[in-house]
Amino acid sequence: MSNGQWYPPEWPDRIRALASGELTAVTPKRAATVILLRDTGAGPAVHMLRRHASMAFAGGAYAYPGGGVDPRDETPVRWAGPPLERWAGRLGVDAASAQAVVCAAVRETFEEAGVLLAGATGDTVVDDTTGDDWEADRRALVARELSFAQFLDRRGLVLRSDLLGAWARWITPEFEPRRYDTWFFVAALPAGQRTRDVSGEADRTVWIRPEDAAAGYDRGELLMMPPTISTLRDVQPYGTVAEALAAAEDRELAPVLARARLEGDELVLSWPGHEEFTRHLPAKGGLL
Numbered sequence: 001m002s003n004g005q006w007y008p009p010e011w012p013d014r015i016r017a018l019a020s021g022e023l024t025a026v027t028p029k030r031a032a033t034v035i036l037l038r039d040t041g042a043g044p045a046v047h048m049l050r051r052h053a054s055m056a057f058a059g060g061a062y063a064y065p066g067g068g069v070d071p072r073d074e075t076p077v078r079w080a081g082p083p084l085e086r087w088a089g090r091l092g093v094d095a096a097s098a099q100a101v102v103c104a105a106v107r108e109t110f111e112e113a114g115v116l117l118a119g120a121t122g123d124t125v126v127d128d129t130t131g132d133d134w135e136a137d138r139r140a141l142v143a144r145e146l147s148f149a150q151f152l153d154r155r156g157l158v159l160r161s162d163l164l165g166a167w168a169r170w171i172t173p174e175f176e177p178r179r180y181d182t183w184f185f186v187a188a189l190p191a192g193q194r195t196r197d198v199s200g201e202a203d204r205t206v207w208i209r210p211e212d213a214a215a216g217y218d219r220g221e222l223l224m225m226p227p228t229i230s231t232l233r234d235v236q237p238y239g240t241v242a243e244a245l246a247a248a249e250d251r252e253l254a255p256v257l258a259r260a261r262l263e264g265d266e267l268v269l270s271w272p273g274h275e276e277f278t279r280h281l282p283a284k285g286g287l288l
Contacts, residue, residue: 004217005277006061006225012281014175015260015267025174028181030097032105033066035167035231036115037241038189038207044241045209046232047113047195049202061223062213065112065199066105068180072147073103080122081162090166091183092253102161105185107148111141113205114196117164117187118157125160127192138198163187165248168234170227173258173269181255184231186248188241210236226277227256 017023036047048062074096082090087098110116110129119125129138137155140146152159164185172179189195197205210232216222217229224232238244258271269279 004220004223005229006223007279011175011269012267015269015281018175019260019262019267023175026177026179028171028179030069030101030104031067031180031182032069032101032108033064033182033184034105034109034164035064035184035186035235036109036113036189036195037186037235037244039241040209043209043211043239044235044244045207046213046235047189048206048208048213049112049199050204050206051201052203061225061228063225063228064184065109065115066182067108067112069100069104070107070144070147071100072149073100073107075147075149077103077149078152078158080119080158080160081164087161090253092169101183102164103148103159105164105183106159106161107141109187111138112199112201114138114198115189115193116157117160117190118152119160120156120158122158122160122162125163125190125193126157127190129193130196135198142200163190165245165251166253167248167251168227168231169253169255170230171255171257173260175260182227183253184227186235186244188245226258226271226274230256230274230277 014023037044048064050062051060084095084098087102088095091098091101106117114129116126116129137146137151141148141151164187166183167186168184169182171181195205213222214229214232214236217224235244238247256271256273258269260267260269266280266282271277
């Protein structure tokens, strides 16, 4: 391939199996990821992680902090920002699911980057999460020894949902055995906080301008999944983090789901509205 589009070698056979009815799609799990931004003299930069090459899903690909929803993310939490009913309408789910998705976004950002979108009040944000006590809590969250609600309670913090902007929603293709219904959010790195290389799923973390990351992808140097490079391109035009956050209000959140269809002697894999990711392969045997 000429670019860095992540495309596992087993996909062609799985696409054929799905098209022939030999494969049954699994129900996607809810997930959330955060496009964490900070202003620089050359425009916004985005925080990205490179997943370990040995990982079963998207190994070696660059991504943002994020992960699956923990069932305990639906437990009521100390909350600031838009009410759950408004979030439910924005995300297209019920109130309990909206809280779970937003909580997962904030929790996973803390777990994987050490950045916490929470404060003692609804108009403050913690300014340092680097001490040993913070690290102990972060590890407890990762190990699921501590729920996010318990974490906020013990520290007297409220989740700052107003610091997040809903940006996009992508669903893993039906032929993938590991499927996620993922909401993408944008957020600014809080003043005083810094990202830390603490994710057990990554072997590298970087702050990079979206245009530089996209150029690396186009040259085939940076491996990314379609949702990652698509959202990078969408963030790229904004000159400041504030502009990107403001733009989130009007973003379309209709889910993007890849489709595999038979056209003559070819199977065509496409992401509606995102033609750059379209792939063609023989309907029987062969490779791309």
